[in-house]
Amino acid sequence: MKIAMNSLSGRIIQALARIYLACFVYVFMEWLFFVTKPSILSYYTVAEKASVIFLSPLLIFTSLLPIVLLFFALDEWLIKKEKLQLVRALPVFIYVSTLFLLAENFSNTLFGLYSGSFQGPGRYVYLAIFIVLIVVLFRKSSGEKEGGTSMSLFSTAPIMSTVCLLVGIVFAITGRSDNSAGPISTDLGSDSNLPNILILSSDGINRRNMSAYGYERDTTPFIKSLMEHSLVSDNHFSNSSYTGASVISLLTGKLPATTGVVYQPDGLRGVDAYEHLPGILQKVGYTNADISVRYYADALDMNMLESFQVANDHSRINNIFTELYSPLFSMYSEQSVFLKQSLDRISSRLLHIAGIKDFTDVYEMVTAEKLGISLSIDDSRIQQLYDFMEENREPYFVHLHLLGTHGPRFSPVDPLYSQGQQQTENHMRDFYDDAIRDYDNYVSEIYSFLEEKGTLENTLIIINSDHSRNPNVGLPVPLIMKFPDNQYSGVIEASTQRIDLAPTILDYLGITKPEWMEGRSLLVPDEDPGLIFAYAPLSIDYISGVGWTVTDPKPPFYTLNNVFVMNCQRIYQLKISQHTFTNRAISGYSNPCSKDELLSKSEIAKALLTHLIERDYEILSLAWLADLVPDLDDYFSISRGANIEKYFSKSTATVTGDILYLPAVEYQQGLYAAVLSKNDTGDFVIVDLQTPLNTDNIFRFDKATGSLLLNQSDVDGETRNLRLSLISTNPAVFRLPIAE
Numbered sequence: 001m002k003i004a005m006n007s008l009s010g011r012i013i014q015a016l017a018r019i020y021l022a023c024f025v026y027v028f029m030e031w032l033f034f035v036t037k038p039s040i041l042s043y044y045t046v047a048e049k050a051s052v053i054f055l056s057p058l059l060i061f062t063s064l065l066p067i068v069l070l071f072f073a074l075d076e077w078l079i080k081k082e083k084l085q086l087v088r089a090l091p092v093f094i095y096v097s098t099l100f101l102l103a104e105n106f107s108n109t110l111f112g113l114y115s116g117s118f119q120g121p122g123r124y125v126y127l128a129i130f131i132v133l134i135v136v137l138f139r140k141s142s143g144e145k146e147g148g149t150s151m152s153l154f155s156t157a158p159i160m161s162t163v164c165l166l167v168g169i170v171f172a173i174t175g176r177s178d179n180s181a182g183p184i185s186t187d188l189g190s191d192s193n194l195p196n197i198l199i200l201s202s203d204g205i206n207r208r209n210m211s212a213y214g215y216e217r218d219t220t221p222f223i224k225s226l227m228e229h230s231l232v233s234d235n236h237f238s239n240s241s242y243t244g245a246s247v248i249s250l251l252t253g254k255l256p257a258t259t260g261v262v263y264q265p266d267g268l269r270g271v272d273a274y275e276h277l278p279g280i281l282q283k284v285g286y287t288n289a290d291i292s293v294r295y296y297a298d299a300l301d302m303n304m305l306e307s308f309q310v311a312n313d314h315s316r317i318n319n320i321f322t323e324l325y326s327p328l329f330s331m332y333s334e335q336s337v338f339l340k341q342s343l344d345r346i347s348s349r350l351l352h353i354a355g356i357k358d359f360t361d362v363y364e365m366v367t368a369e370k371l372g373i374s375l376s377i378d379d380s381r382i383q384q385l386y387d388f389m390e391e392n393r394e395p396y397f398v399h400l401h402l403l404g405t406h407g408p409r410f411s412p413v414d415p416l417y418s419q420g421q422q423q424t425e426n427h428m429r430d431f432y433d434d435a436i437r438d439y440d441n442y443v444s445e446i447y448s449f450l451e452e453k454g455t456l457e458n459t460l461i462i463i464n465s466d467h468s469r470n471p472n473v474g475l476p477v478p479l480i481m482k483f484p485d486n487q488y489s490g491v492i493e494a495s496t497q498r499i500d501l502a503p504t505i506l507d508y509l510g511i512t513k514p515e516w517m518e519g520r521s522l523l524v525p526d527e528d529p530g531l532i533f534a535y536a537p538l539s540i541d542y543i544s545g546v547g548w549t550v551t552d553p554k555p556p557f558y559t560l561n562n563v564f565v566m567n568c569q570r571i572y573q574l575k576i577s578q579h580t581f582t583n584r585a586i587s588g589y590s591n592p593c594s595k596d597e598l599l600s601k602s603e604i605a606k607a608l609l610t611h612l613i614e615r616d617y618e619i620l621s622l623a624w625l626a627d628l629v630p631d632l633d634d635y636f637s638i639s640r641g642a643n644i645e646k647y648f649s650k651s652t653a654t655v656t657g658d659i660l661y662l663p664a665v666e667y668q669q670g671l672y673a674a675v676l677s678k679n680d681t682g683d684f685v686i687v688d689l690q691t692p693l694n695t696d697n698i699f700r701f702d703k704a705t706g707s708l709l710l711n712q713s714d715v716d717g718e719t720r721n722l723r724l725s726l727i728s729t730n731p732a733v734f735r736l737p738i739a740e
C-alpha cells in the first residue's frame with residue numbers, strides 16, 4: 001500500500017513537472033515573438049519583461065490545476081493500469097499548440113499565409129496535422145519509461161520546471177499589481193431607475209457631410225429629425241485622429257497623452273487599466289457591451305480591465321482562462337496582458353481550424369480595405385446590439401462603433417449619390433455620403449427597435465464619431481445627445497471634445513466625476529472650454545502577424561509624434577520629430593473667437609509644453625521651440641524638476657563652476673544621453689535624447705565619474721575627451737572650455 005502511494009506521488013510530480021515545463025516553453029516561444037515585434041512588451045523594462053516570462057507559466061499552470069486533478073482522478077481510478085494516461089495529453093497539447101503558433105508565425109511572415117487564410121475546408125488540413133502531431137507526440141511520451149535516461153523534454157522536466165517554478169514564485173511574490181480605481185460617489189438612490197445609455201458611433205464622420213448640420217445633401221434625415229429635442233454640440237472634436245486612442249479617450253475621459261494610448265501597440269497600463277466609465281457604470285448596476293472592431297477599437301484588447309461584460313467576439317470560450325481566473329489574472333494585471341493576448345492568438349486559431357468559430361483577421365481586413373476591397377459588416381454589429389438588448393437586463397451601457405463610414409473605400413448598402421459609379425479613388429465623396437446615409441438608417445432602425453421594445457423613453461442616445469474623415473482631427477465631428485424625456489436640448493457653440501462624454505454621462509446620472517477624469521460635463525454651460533488637445537503617431541506600418549502599428553516606439557515620446565492644440569477656430573500642430581509647429585484655420589468652425597480672444601502662437605507653445613510636462617513627457621528635444629518661448633529655460637527647469645531628476649540623477653551629475661558633467665542615464669530600457677549639436681557659434685545645443693549610448697559616437701560615458709564626455713579631434717588629430725560647460729539653459733547650450 002505504501003509503495004503504491006509512493007509510486008503515485010512520484011507519477012504526480014513527474015506529470016506536474018511536464019505540464020509546467022510545457023507551459024514555460026509555450027510562454028517562452030510566444031514571448032520571443034512578442035518581444036521582437038512592436039507589442040505591449042515594447043513598454044516594459046527588462047525586469048518587467050523577465051517577470052512576464054516567469055510569471056506567465058505559473059498563471060497558466062495554476063489555471064490548469066483543476067483540469068490536471070480531474071485527469072489524474074480519471075487516470076488513476078477509471079483507466080487504472082492502462083497505458084493511456086490523460087494527464088500526459090496536456091503537455092502534448094501545449095507543445096503542439098506552441099509548434100502550431102510557430103508555424104503560423106513563419107508561414108505568415110514568409111508567405112503571408114496562416115490558418116485564418118483558409119476560410120473554406122482548407123482549415124481542416126491544419127486540424128488534421130494538429131491532431132496527427134498530438135497522437136504522434138502522445139505515443140512518444142507514453143513510450144518513455146518513468147525516470148528513463150532519455151534527454152527529451154519529458155524526462156528532464158522535473159529539474160527544469162522546478163527552476164522555472166521557483167523563479168516564477170519569486171516574481172509572483174514581488175510583482176503584484178496595484179489595481180484600485182478608487183471609490184465612486186453617487187447621488188443614486190437604491191431604487192433609482194437608471195437609463196440605458198447607447199453611444200452610437202460611426203467611424204470618421206465629418207460633421208459637414210451631415211444634413212443634420214446643414215449639408216446640402218440630405219444624408220442624415222433621421223438624425224436631423226432628432227436635433228430639435230437633443231443637446232447638440234456644434235464644434236465637437238476628437239482627441240485623436242486614430243480610432244483606438246479616440247475610443248480609449250471616450251471611455252476613460254482621459255487624454256491619449258495621459259494614458260499613453262496613441263496607437264498600436266499601446267495599451268492601458270497600471271491604474272489606467274481600471275479607471276474608466278464602463279467600470280463605474282458596472283459598479284452602479286449597468287451591463288456593458290462593446291460592439292466595435294477587435295484590436296483597433298476594442299477596449300479589452302487595449303487592456304481596459306473590468307469594463308465590458310460583453311465585448312465583440314471575446315466569447316467565454318475564447319478567453320477561458322482569463323474569464324475563469326480573472327481574480328488571479330488581475331492580481332498580476334501588468335504581467336497578464338501578454339498572456340491574454342497570447343491565449344487569444346491560440347484559442348481563436350484553434351476554434352477556427354476546428355470549424356467552431358471563424359477567425360476574422362481584422363488586420364488583414366484593414367489591409368484588404370486598403371487594397372480596395374470594402375467591408376460591409378455593420379449589419380452583424382446591429383444584430384449583435386439587438387441580441388445584447390434582448391438578452392441582458394437593463395440598465396445597459398453600449399459602445400457601438402460602426403465601420404461603414406471608415407473608408408478609404410465604401411460599400412453603401414443602398415447607393416443613392418454613388419449609384420452606377422465606379423469607386424476609382426479613395427474617399428470619393430458620393431460613396432462617403434452614401435455610407436453616412438447608411439449610418440443614418442441604422443440609427444433610425446435602432447430607434448424604432450427601442451420604441452417597439454418600449455425602452456426608448458428610458459434611453460440616452462449619443463450620436464458621435466471617433467475622428468473626422470481620412471483620418472483627421474482638424475474638422476468638427478457630430479455630437480448629438482438625445483436624453484430621455486428630451487431633458488436637455490439646444491446647441492453648444494463653444495468647442496467640446498470626446499473626453500467630455502464620460503463626465504457628461506456621469507453628471508446626468510448624478511455620479512460625481514472622479515478626479516482622474518479630464519473632460520467636463522456638457523450639461524453645465526461653459527463658454528470658455530479652454531484648449532483642446534489631440535494626438536497622432538508619426539507613421540504606421542503593416543507588419544505581418546502583428547498588423548498596423550508604430551514599428552519602433554521609443555522614449556521619450558513612444559508612439560506620440562503629432563500634438564494638436566485647438567484654440568477656437570485655429571488648430572496648431574506640433575510635429576515632434578520633424579521640429580515643426582504650424583497652424584491653420586479649422587474649416588467650418590461655427591463660432592469663431594475674436595482676434596483678441598485667440599491666444600498667440602507663443603502662448604499656445606507654452607501651454608503645449610506645460611501640457612506635456614504635466615504628463616511626464618521629457619521635453620528636452622523640444623528646445624528648438626525657444627524662438628517661441630523666450631522663457632523656455634523655466635519650462636526645462638519644471639521639466640527637470642518633474643522628470644529629469646529621475647533620469648539624470650543629480651547624485652551622479654556634477655557641476656564645477658560653470659562646467660556641467662552630464663551623466664549618461666538608465667532610462668526605460670537603455671542607456672541614454674542628450675544629443676548635442678553644434679550651432680553656428682560653435683556651441684552645443686541639446687536637440688534630442690538618444691539611445692543607445694554609442695561609444696563610437698561623439699559621446700563617451702565615463703563610468704568612473706559618471707560623466708558624459710565628448711570625443712573631439714583636436715588639431716593634432718588626436719582624440720581628446722572634452723568636458724562641456726553649460727553657458728545657457730535657454731535653451732540648454734554648452735560650450736567647450738577655452739583651455740583644457
Ligand SMILES: [Zn+2]
Nearest residue numbers: 203204243466
Ligand atoms: Zn476610426
